[in-house]
Amino acid sequence: MRKNTLLLLILCLFGFSANAQEALFRAQxxxxxxxxxxxxxxxxxxxxxxxxxxxxxxxxxxxxxxxxxxxxxxxxxxxxxxxxxxxxxxxxxxxxxxxxxxxxxxxxxxxxxxxxxxxxxxxxxxxxxxxxxGGHADLFKTNDIPHGTVARRWYDSPGLGMDRRITVYTPPGYENSTQKYPVLYLLHGAGGDEEAWVSLGRTAQILDNLIHQGKAKPMIVVMPNGNVIQDAAPGEGSMGFYKPQFMVPKTMDGTYESTFMDIVKFVESNYRVHANKANRAIAGLSMGGYHTMHISRFYPNTFDYIGLYSAAIMPREDATGKVYNDIEGTLKTQMQNGYKLYWIAIGKTDFLYKANVEYRDMLDKMGMKYEYVESEGGHTWRNWRVYLSQFAPRLFQ
Missing domain, CATH: 2.60.40.10 (Immunoglobulins)
Structure with missing residues (x-):
């Protein structure tokens, strides 16, 4: 009786193992x-x-x-x-x-x-x-061409009282040259972090391809974390592994904008760059477009190239940061100081479309010049990747 039971058990285990292996093999x-x-x-x-x-x-x-x-x-x-x-x-x-x-x-x-x-x-x-x-999607591929370097660096932010992680793209040949480069500061949207543009946005692939094709000048691209309570992306910093949130505390309250020069100072102290207005650009999507608009007017003689992609525009009524004081006055100062390109892009079905129409109406009344691109679609990475591929060739010409 005991031998029969043991034999039955062996046969059952063999059958289970065979079925499991068949399922695994089939899936592979x-x-x-x-x-x-x-x-x-x-x-x-x-x-x-x-x-x-x-x-x-x-x-x-x-x-x-x-x-x-x-x-x-x-x-x-x-x-x-x-x-x-x-x-x-x-x-x-x-x-x-x-x-x-x-x-x-x-x-x-x-x-x-x-x-x-x-x-x-x-x-x-x-x-x-x-x-x-094919077409614009070939810019998103890793092709057999010279490649830049993507590095994760840590910088000291005195304004936020912590060391923070930042993603930096340097163009092909940077390590072996002595030349100085212009810089694009590229900002993510709500829920993103310093990983967003390089993973979702295909920044390295787009820049590699545009530079190789001679359509964009070699440039450094700096991709910071716009969530001021974080030192790094979830899972990459001192807060450990936790579920990322769409809107973290202190989002869009003026703190990021007012401390942004900590990032600029780090870049200009640690990379070979032309540290002047003509060689600085700033752009961002959604919340990053909001940050771009407010940073560029709060520091009105700092950036010659400004890109707003599907941008959130005006601050919430409960946002009391000094950054949001006298918006029209600081925009006028920015206009009077001069810039080379103020570029606004948005999709026709974007939920922020109306806010962008109202913002452009305000700029028109002020006489502030800008270029406007309207695309199909809405608030999606499909648009933002294209906006980057259109904006980058316009920089530092």
Missing amino acids: QIVSPEIHSDNSVTFRLFAPNATAVQITGDFLATEKIETPMGQMDGPGKTNLKKVENGVWEFKTNPLGPELYNYSFIVDGMPSTDPSNPFLIRDVASVTNIFIIG
């Missing part, structure tokens, strides 16, 4: 995403016990979603079809050139694609990515 053989010759894409997920699988991504029709900053465009959803051997599948129509992101929803639970190891984090959401090449 799945190709997802599979990009076809016509640029249609097939997604596959091995989920034999699931009852419903969906995919959500920015290649699908947008849906309106509620966020702490209001109603915004979000990625659409569609169903996968169960085909064979526990595999679910969905094929798109041919897609245009772009860097796309997506994830699965399995029985109501979000899931990344286990067959695709390429991921990005946006605030607390992690999604898979892939690129359809």
Whole structure:
């Protein structure tokens, strides 16, 4: 009796092991995403016990979603079809050139694609990515050309009373040259940090490609953390591992703007740069556009190039920082001091579109010159990557 029980147990364990290995082997053989010759894409997920699988991504029709900053465009959803051997599948129509992101929803639970190891984090959401090449999307690729260097540095911020982490891109050949370079300060949006522009924005790839093509001057790009309570991105600083938040305390209260010169002083003390107005640019998206607008007028003779991408504009009524005093007066001083480019870009369906129309009306009444770019789409990285690729070639000419 004891021998029969032992034999049965061995057979059960062998069967379980064989099934587990078969499932693992099957999952490893799945190709997802599979990009076809016509640029249609097939997604596959091995989920034999699931009852419903969906995919959500920015290649699908947008849906309106509620966020702490209001109603915004979000990625659409569609169903996968169960085909064979526990595999679910969905094929798109041919897609245009772009860097796309997506994830699965399995029985109501979000899931990344286990067959695709390429991921990005946006605030607390992690999604898979892939690129359809051609056109502007070729700027997002790592091509066989000379490359710059991306470094994470720590700088002392006396204004904030802490050492803070910053991301710095130096152009190809920086380490082996003695020349000085201009600097672009590139600011992220709410929920982002010093990782956002280099990961979500593809800053290094865009600059490498534009510089190689002779379309942009070699420049240093500085990507700070705009959340003044953090010394670094979640998981990278002294606060350890914690869930990133969309709006942290002291967001957009004037503290970041008033202490921004700590960053400029660090860069100009530690890198070979031309430390003058003609060789400084500042730009940012959403909250970073807000910071750009207020920093550039608060220090009105510091930057010759200003870029507002889908910018939040005016401070909240409860924002009392001295940075927000006399906005029109400081803009007039900035205008009188002169600048080479004041560049505003926004999507037609962006929830901040009306605020940008009102801001441009104010600038028009003041006689303050700017260039305006209006694109399709809304408040998305798809637009911001393009804005960077359009703005960078205009700098330091």
